Amino acid sequence: MAYIFQQILNALQLGSIYALIALGYTMVYGILTMINFAHGDLFMVGAFFCFLLAAYLHLSFVPTLLLSMIGVAFLGVIIERLAYKPLRRAPRVSAIITALGVGLFLENFTLALSPYPKHIPQLLENVTWTVGSISISSLQVLIIVLSLILMLILDFIVQRTKAGMAMRAISWDKTIVPLMGVPVNKIISLTFAIGTGLGGAAGVMYGLAYPVIDPYMGIMVGWKAFICAVVGGIGNIRGAMIGGFILGTVEIMVGAFFPSTYRDFVAFTLLLILLIVRPYGILGKPQPQKV
Amino acid sequence: MTTSEKILAVSHLKVSYDSIHAVDDITFDVGRGEIVTLIGANGAGKSSILRAISGVIPYSGSITYSGKDLKNIDADKIVAAGIAHVPEGRGIFGNLTVMENLKLATWQRKDKEKMKKDFENVFSLFPRLKERRKQQSGMLSGGEQQMLAVGRALMSDAQMLLLDEPSMGLSPVLVRDIFKIIQDINAAGKTILLVEQNANMSLHIASRGYVLETGRIVLSGTGRELTGNPRIKEAYLGG
Numbered sequence: 001m002a003y004i005f006q007q008i009l010n011a012l013q014l015g016s017i018y019a020l021i022a023l024g025y026t027m028v029y030g031i032l033t034m035i036n037f038a039h040g041d042l043f044m045v046g047a048f049f050c051f052l053l054a055a056y057l058h059l060s061f062v063p064t065l066l067l068s069m070i071g072v073a074f075l076g077v078i079i080e081r082l083a084y085k086p087l088r089r090a091p092r093v094s095a096i097i098t099a100l101g102v103g104l105f106l107e108n109f110t111l112a113l114s115p116y117p118k119h120i121p122q123l124l125e126n127v128t129w130t131v132g133s134i135s136i137s138s139l140q141v142l143i144i145v146l147s148l149i150l151m152l153i154l155d156f157i158v159q160r161t162k163a164g165m166a167m168r169a170i171s172w173d174k175t176i177v178p179l180m181g182v183p184v185n186k187i188i189s190l191t192f193a194i195g196t197g198l199g200g201a202a203g204v205m206y207g208l209a210y211p212v213i214d215p216y217m218g219i220m221v222g223w224k225a226f227i228c229a230v231v232g233g234i235g236n237i238r239g240a241m242i243g244g245f246i247l248g249t250v251e252i253m254v255g256a257f258f259p260s261t262y263r264d265f266v267a268f269t270l271l272l273i274l275l276i277v278r279p280y281g282i283l284g285k286p287q288p289q290k291v
Numbered sequence: 292m293t294t295s296e297k298i299l300a301v302s303h304l305k306v307s308y309d310s311i312h313a314v315d316d317i318t319f320d321v322g323r324g325e326i327v328t329l330i331g332a333n334g335a336g337k338s339s340i341l342r343a344i345s346g347v348i349p350y351s352g353s354i355t356y357s358g359k360d361l362k363n364i365d366a367d368k369i370v371a372a373g374i375a376h377v378p379e380g381r382g383i384f385g386n387l388t389v390m391e392n393l394k395l396a397t398w399q400r401k402d403k404e405k406m407k408k409d410f411e412n413v414f415s416l417f418p419r420l421k422e423r424r425k426q427q428s429g430m431l432s433g434g435e436q437q438m439l440a441v442g443r444a445l446m447s448d449a450q451m452l453l454l455d456e457p458s459m460g461l462s463p464v465l466v467r468d469i470f471k472i473i474q475d476i477n478a479a480g481k482t483i484l485l486v487e488q489n490a491n492m493s494l495h496i497a498s499r500g501y502v503l504e505t506g507r508i509v510l511s512g513t514g515r516e517l518t519g520n521p522r523i524k525e526a527y528l529g530g
Contacts, residue, residue, distance in 0.1 A: 162398070165391050169384045176382035178347055181370030181399035181447055 002133040007256045008249075013140050013209065015248025016147030020202035021225035022232065022240035023154065024195035030171040030235040031191050032088070034095045038079060038102035040222010042196045046072045046203020047213045048110055051118045061123040068204045069197040076196025077189045085185075103218075110215035117214040120207045143205045150201060151241055154194065158237055167191055171235060231271055233284025242282055247271065298323040298451060298482055299344070299374075304352035306339045313339040314350070315506035321451070321484050326477050328485040328493040328514070330527060331503035337486040338379050341453045344484075345369055345376040356451070371399040375449035379456050381440040385429025389420055389439055392428050396443040405448070413442040416472065434465040441472065451482040458489045470496055490527035494518045502527075 021043050028036045049068035053059045059067070083102050087095045127138040158164035166187045169177050177184050206221070207213050228247045232239025247267065254266040280286055299321040306314040314336040321327045329337050343350040346366035354361045361369055375396070384392055393413065397406055414421035417438040423431065428439055437457055444452050454473065458466040470492050477483050477496075487493035494500050494514045502510040502523065510517065517523050 162394070165387065165395055166398070168386055168391075169395055172384045172386045173382060175347070176378060176384070177395075178366035179345055179370065179376045179378060179382065180396045180443065181367045182395065183365065183367045 003256070006134050007252050009134075009136060009140060009144075011249040011252040012144045012245070013248070014252055015245035016144050017202050017206050017209075017244075018221075018225050018228050018247050019241045019244025020147055020150065020198045020205075021221065022228035022244045023151070023237060024199040025226050025229040026232070026234055026237060026240040027167075027191050027195040029229070030237070031167060031174070031188055032084070032095075033235075034084065034092065035099065035226070035234075036084075036195075037096060037099040037222075037226075038106060039196065039199055040218035040220075040225065041103040041106035042072050042076055042079075042218070043199040043203045043206070043222060043225075044110065044213070044215060044218030045075060045106060046200030047120070047207035047217065048114070048118070048203075048215075049200065050204040050207045051120045051213060054121050054123055055118075064123060065201060065204050069200045072200025072203070073193040073197035076192045076199075080189060080192045085188075103222075107215045107218070114215065117212050120211040120213060122211070123208060139208060143209060146201075146205065150198060154198065155237065157194070163187060163190055227268070227271055231274055231281055233281030236281070236283040239281055239283035246282075296323050297321070298357055299484065300353075300355045301340070301344070302353050304340065304343060304350055304354065306336070306343055306348060306350045312506050314343070316352075317503075317506070317508055319501050319508065319511070321482060322498075323482055324477070324480065325499065326473070326483045326485060326497045328487055328497040328500040329503055330487055330490040330493060330500060332488065334505070335503040336506040337503055338455055341376055341378075341455050341484070341486055344453060345374060367399065370447055370449065373450040374453060375444035375447045375451070376453040377440045377444050377455060377457065379459065381436045383428045383431070383436045383439055385427065387428060388425055389428050389431070390424040392439055392443055393420075393424075393446045396446040397448075400448055402448075406446075409446055409448060413445050416445075416475070417442055433460050434462075434468070437461060437465075437469055438472075441469075441476070445476070445481075449481075451484065452476065454483060454485045456486060456488060458487065458492065466492060490523065491518075491529075494523075 021039065024039045025036065028034060046068050049071045050064055053064045053067055079102055083098050084095060087098060124139065124142070129136045158167060166177065166182045169180070169182070170184060170187060174184065224247060225244065228243035229240045231246060232241070232243030250267045250270055251263055255263045258266065297320045301320065302318045304314055304317045305312065317340065329340060331337055339348065342348045344354055344361070346361060346364060346369045356372060356374060359372065364372065384395070387395065393410065400406055419435050420438055420442055423435065428436065431439060441457070457469050457473065461469060466489065473483060473485065474496050485493050485497065494517050497514040499513050500511065500517045501508050502517065510520065510523065518528065
């Protein structure tokens, strides 16, 4: 029983990181119907910003987190403006290939600057509490709580603010939104900033949990988070959160009861089955046919 | 011809999609406080003209509003300048509530007090919208969606409304209602440019009209002149 509870905690930690990254995929898809395949690499850049700020500037946790988020958000907005915006009217496959190219660029740019894996210094004192036979680390609690807070803030922005209203309107019909007096490009930039900023936050938290980072760390995590977004229903924000926690749980539980080499194989098999049962994802709906 | 001050002047407007000229050298104007209608069959270029005015498609020629050239102004700033476009098919955001649809249209506004009054005004004009203000607007009927589309244009506080086929897909009773509302809005001071396939109703309420065929203006005149014109009778008014 205690073992299961321990694994649930681990699942929440991994799931909340996946969920944060999946949000970036789903938000961009929601407004541009485009998959930003560079998003996993932006997550990696977030971890490297964390390394730079902590190792060279000796900043403490909170400024490191905030500056990394802002840095990645800024990078996301620039990428959208330079690489994706000129292709908005181009065939969708062009935008996808461009996104893959941007991802490769980020990986290799980082590799050129930092050919060896880096070690993020310990930013926070990690306390471990033991309750019965369960051990809870303060880092684990921090990652889970912080992720939940970020998701609540995002949910508030999207559901309750005027900018969020504009984002939802764009996801319904982008062509009508300018007629309401809404500056669509600014809202798209804001969406990129928030989505990639959350990815940057995930990079920092991942870096705290697994402190050895390298330029390719975003590839596998990025693919997995993308799958979370699809499983939850791509374009659906709450779906991305659910998808993240599902994959986190499946991975940890498979690792807990089977040899760890089975982990990805079993996890992805389950997700494929889920997609066969619900092709549009858990909260996704078939696109309404517009007349 | 009108003696009132020109508020909108369109001159030598051309719009092309790929190699097709949807609008081919069109010149017309709208006076302040008028209802002017553009009538014509499907594909005559009516919607393209409205889209050019509201700045969502590229064009050549010139469009000025209150003496201001609109050419290089972004669509959102054209709303702020005073032109609201109610698009063909209504363009309701079905995933937003009725209230959210109305609020979105106030994006460019900062006058909180006047906005409050405009909300009351829209709700008294369309009591159905008030009843349903918390509902997802995708659940509204076609007539209610058209009311919401017009309500949104009013919430943007624009002086001029571009209405694209407001009667489309509505029952005859609702069509009469919507044309009555257009007249009321006009009487309250808004200038209206109305694009319609329903030539009969629109010429009836319009001070002036232009007849479009394949991207060109083939006839123009007062509403009365056009309804009396045998060619219009035959082609658009059912004999």
